[in-house]
Amino acid sequence: MQQMSQYWIRAMQADILTVVAYAEVWAAPNTAGSNTGLLATLPVVTGSVSMDDTNAVRRQCSNVLIVPSPDLPPLIPQVAADMMFPDGNELVLYKGCRYPNRPFYRAAPTISLPWVNNGIPFRGEVATLGRFLMEEVDIDDSGGALTIVVGQGMDRADTVSRNELDQPFTTSGVDPTWVEINRLLALGDPSVQVDPSTPNLPIAVPPVTSYPIGSDPFASAATLAQACAYELFLDRNGQPQLMLVRDPSTLPVVADYTEGPRCTVTQLNRKLSNVAVPNWIIVTSQGSGVTVPLRADWKDTNPDSPTFIYGTYPTTKQTIQTSLATTQDQVDLLAETAGYGVIGLLESVTLNIRDNPAHEPEDVVTVTRERAGLNGSAYVLGQIDISLDTATPTPTTATGRLVPTSPTPFILDSPTRGLLDVDTLG
Numbered sequence: 001m002q003q004m005s006q007y008w009i010r011a012m013q014a015d016i017l018t019v020v021a022y023a024e025v026w027a028a029p030n031t032a033g034s035n036t037g038l039l040a041t042l043p044v045v046t047g048s049v050s051m052d053d054t055n056a057v058r059r060q061c062s063n064v065l066i067v068p069s070p071d072l073p074p075l076i077p078q079v080a081a082d083m084m085f086p087d088g089n090e091l092v093l094y095k096g097c098r099y100p101n102r103p104f105y106r107a108a109p110t111i112s113l114p115w116v117n118n119g120i121p122f123r124g125e126v127a128t129l130g131r132f133l134m135e136e137v138d139i140d141d142s143g144g145a146l147t148i149v150v151g152q153g154m155d156r157a158d159t160v161s162r163n164e165l166d167q168p169f170t171t172s173g174v175d176p177t178w179v180e181i182n183r184l185l186a187l188g189d190p191s192v193q194v195d196p197s198t199p200n201l202p203i204a205v206p207p208v209t210s211y212p213i214g215s216d217p218f219a220s221a222a223t224l225a226q227a228c229a230y231e232l233f234l235d236r237n238g239q240p241q242l243m244l245v246r247d248p249s250t251l252p253v254v255a256d257y258t259e260g261p262r263c264t265v266t267q268l269n270r271k272l273s274n275v276a277v278p279n280w281i282i283v284t285s286q287g288s289g290v291t292v293p294l295r296a297d298w299k300d301t302n303p304d305s306p307t308f309i310y311g312t313y314p315t316t317k318q319t320i321q322t323s324l325a326t327t328q329d330q331v332d333l334l335a336e337t338a339g340y341g342v343i344g345l346l347e348s349v350t351l352n353i354r355d356n357p358a359h360e361p362e363d364v365v366t367v368t369r370e371r372a373g374l375n376g377s378a379y380v381l382g383q384i385d386i387s388l389d390t391a392t393p394t395p396t397t398a399t400g401r402l403v404p405t406s407p408t409p410f411i412l413d414s415p416t417r418g419l420l421d422v423d424t425l426g
Contacts, residue, residue, distance in 0.1 A: 001254040001255060001356075001358050001359055001360055001363050002127050002128065002236070002358040002360060004125060004127065004358050005108065005109055005125055007099060007104070007105055007108045007109075007125065008125055008358065009255075009356075010104070011097050011099055011100070011105075011125075012097075012264055012354065012355055012356055013262045013264055014100065016100070017097055017354070017355060017393050018097055018098040018100075019095070019096075019097055019098075019355070019389070019390045019393055020094075020095070020096050020097055020098050020111065020113075020124055020126060020390070021043075021044040021047075021093070021094065021095045021096075021126075021388045021389075021390050022041060022042060022043055022044055022093075022094055022113060022126075023041070023042050023044050023064065023066065023091050023092065023093050023094070024038055024040070024041050024042075024091070024092040024094075025038075025039045025040045025041075025042065025083050025084070025089055025090075025091060026038055026039060026089060026090045026091075026092060026131075027039055027083075027088075027089055028087070028088030028089055028090070029090070029189075029191040029238075039073075039083040039089070040072070040073045040083060041113065041114065042066050042072060042075075043066065043067075043072075043113070043115055043390075044064055044065065044066060044093070044388050044390065045065040045066065045067055045147075045388075045389075045390060045391070046063070046064075046065045046387070046388055046389045046390070046391075047061060047062065047063050047064030047065055047093075047149075047150070047387075047388040047389075048061065048062055048063060048064075048385060048386065048387050048388060049061045049093055049095075049129045049130060049385075049386045049388065050062070050383075050384070050385050050386075051130075051360070051361050051383065051384040051385075051386075052361070052382065052383045052384075053233070053361035053362060053382045053383075054382060054383075056157050056161070056218060056219060056222060056233075057154050057155055057157045057158045057161075057234075058155060058157065058233045058234060058361065059129070059130035059132070059154075059155040059234070059236070060132065060152070060153060060154050060155065060158075061091065061093055061129075061130065061132045061150065061152070061153040062151065062152055062153075063149055063150075063151060064091065064093065064149065064150040064153070064388065065147055065148075065149050066147065066148045066149075066150075067145055067146070067147050067148075068146055068147075068148060069115075071114070071115055072115070075148050076139060076146075076148070077137065077139075084134075084137055084148055085137070086134045086135055086136065086137050088133070089134055090131050090132060090133055090134065090153075090238070091131070091132045091134050091150055091153050092128070092130070092131045092132075093128075093129040093130060093132065093388065094126040094127065094128055094129060095126060095127060095129055095357040095386060095388055096111075096124060096125045096126030096127055096357065097124060097125065097126075097355075098111075098122060098123070098124040099123040099124050099125070101123075105123050108123040108124075108125070109123070109124070109125045110122060110123055110124065111123075111124045111125070111126065126357075127357045127358040128236045128237065129236065129357060129386060130155055130236050130238075131155065131156065131234075131236070131237060131238035132150075132153030132154060132155060133153060133154050133155075133156065133158060133159050134150050134153050135151075135152045135153055135154060135158075136150065136151035136152040137149070137150055137151065138151050155234040155238065156189065156191075156192050156234045156238050156240075157218050157233065157234050158218075159188070159189050159192070160185055160188030160189045160192050160217055160218040160221075161188065161216045161217070161218045161219065162188075163187070163188040163189060163217065164213075164214050164215060164216060164217070165187060165211060165212070165213055165214060165215045165217060165220075166213060167213060168210055168211065168212055168213060169183070169184065169187065169210070169211045169215070169217075169220070170208060170209065170210045170211070171206050171207075171208055171209045171210075171224075172208070173205065173206075173207065173208040173289075174205060175205065176201070176202065176203040176204065176205055177201075177202040177203070177204050177205070177206055177224050177225070177227070177228050177230075178194060178196075178198075178201040178202050178203070178242060180206060180221075180224055181194060181221040181224050181225060181232065181242065182194055182196075184211075184217045184218075184220050184221040184224070185217060185218070185221055185240060187217045188217035188218055192234075192240050193240065194232075194240050194241075194242045195239070198241075198242060200244060201242060202225065202228035202230050202242070202244075204228050204326070204327070204330060205326075206224055206227065206289075206324050206326070207287065207288070207289020207290065207323070207324065207326055208288075208289055209224075209289070209323070209324065218232075223324065224324060225242060226322075226334075227285075227322050227324030227325050227330065227334070228325075228330065228333075229244060229245050229330075229333045229334050229336075229337040230242055230243060230244055230245065231243055231245055236360070244337075245337035245340060245341070246340070246362070247340045248340065248344070248362070248364060248380040248403045249403050249404055251362065251364045251380065251403075252364065253364050253365065253366050253378060254359075254363045254364060254365065255356070255359070255363070255365045255366075256365070256366045256368075257351065257353070257365060257366065257367045257368070258366075258367075258368040258376075259368055259369050259370070264353050264354035264355070264356065265351050265352065265353055265354070265367070265369075266352045266353075266354055266395055267351075267352040267395075268349055268350065268351050268352070268367065268369060268372060268374075269349065269350045270347070270348075270349050270372050270373065270374065271347070271348045271349070271350070272346060272347050273346065273348075274307075274313070274314070274316070274346060276316075277307060277316060277342060277345045277346050278307075278316045278317055278318035278342055279299065279300040279305075279307040279308070279309045279313060279315065279316055279342075280297065280298070280299050280300075280309060280315060280316065280317045280318070281297070281298040281299075281317070281318045281319075281320065281335055281338045281339060281342070282295065282296075282297050282317060282318070282319045282320070282335075283295065283296045283297075283298075283319075283320045283321075283322070283325075283331045283334045283335040283338065284319070284320070284321050284322075284331070285321075285322045285323060285324070285325040285326070285330070285331050286323060287323030287324075288323075289323065289324075289326060290323060290325070290326055291326075294325065294327075294328055294330075294331045295331065296328070296331040296332045296334065296335035297335065298335040298336060298338060298339040300339070300343065305343070305404075306346050307342075307343075307346055318338070318342070320334065320335075320338060322334070343404055344379075344380075344401045344402035344403055344404055345401050345402075346402070347401065347402040348379070348399060348400065348401045348402070349367060349374070349377075349379050349399070349400060349402075350397065350398070350399040351365075351367065351397070351398050351399075351400075352395035352396075352397055353395055353396045353397075353398060354393065354395055354396075355393050355394070355395065355396055356396055357386045357396060359381060359384055359396065359398055360381075360384070361381060361382055361383075361384060362380060362381065362382075363380070363381045363398075363400075364378055364379070364380050364381075364400075364403055365378070365379055365381065365398075365400065366378050366379075367379065377402065378402070378403040379400035379401060379402055379403060380400050380401060380403050381398045381399070381400040382399060382400055382401065383398070383399040384396065384397070384398045384399075385397040385398075
């Protein structure tokens, strides 16, 4: 969850919540990696932002409604140079609340918006929801108020993907994975680069691999990352992140939703499903750059797990094939981190939270609702949908999978090296 002040959760629990939502319009980014200028700050009436950690484009916005007024800059696009013309400009979206005028909030953060109190700062706080390339802009004139709707916006992963390779790209065979990833990203958009000072970047050297004309540079870069058990995505500020896949049981709990008068969950759905939930994962790597074919097997060996490999759960296998992992350590790590992604997948929960736009994918939350069978159960969020409606507080919808509350033993079997020690997830 984004770092917010001590007043944030208290305000989310209040009887009355005054919603604040707005957009910044930024000129198309330059090759130095920063935007060339803030063009305007505009009030948002409604719209939505969706986040999904299983998608290459992790964030997208839709139907963001802005009503032109004499107090705002000219908004109706006529030519490509106009700021609302979808010619590379980006939208940064924010949502939060205005804090009540009560003693508790006297030291709370303040916001200044031109259309509120003539720009005089007021107590409030907002979360950043993402930076989006404006792809569709509609001008709606129905005889009443003229409106502008950004029908669709995507994070910068889509900006990179759109610029397919116009020449073949071949990895060097000598440079580390993160360097090759940055080369591919630069071919899509030179402003999208992983910070070389990021800790623990993948240093394994991928085998010489060619990507033909027409390849998606972001998808190609993500494939290189996945071969090292890393994930590549754009964060809420539009910056690429390259991170080792994490065990959700090691992540901190960022919010607790326990039933009672101060609980902001208004509805939940708990789902149990064994569809596409493996308890045996096989990772293989072979190809011209792999001297000897490699294999690693991950199996759920926890007798207390509902997907116990030697229990009544139907044996369900998932096979992951790659040609980019060149060592046994790499395929072992791929198998282990793939296990992180399936433990707890049998059970998921969808929460309607009165509002908390500060939530992010991979947040871990605990939920207590006894009659639904939940007593402090932990879930890692994967999909989040946030409404930008400022007239009526609309719930944030978040879906997550169960995080085991006790260490989950697994066995990692490497037929090409032998059985490894039993380890734990958690």
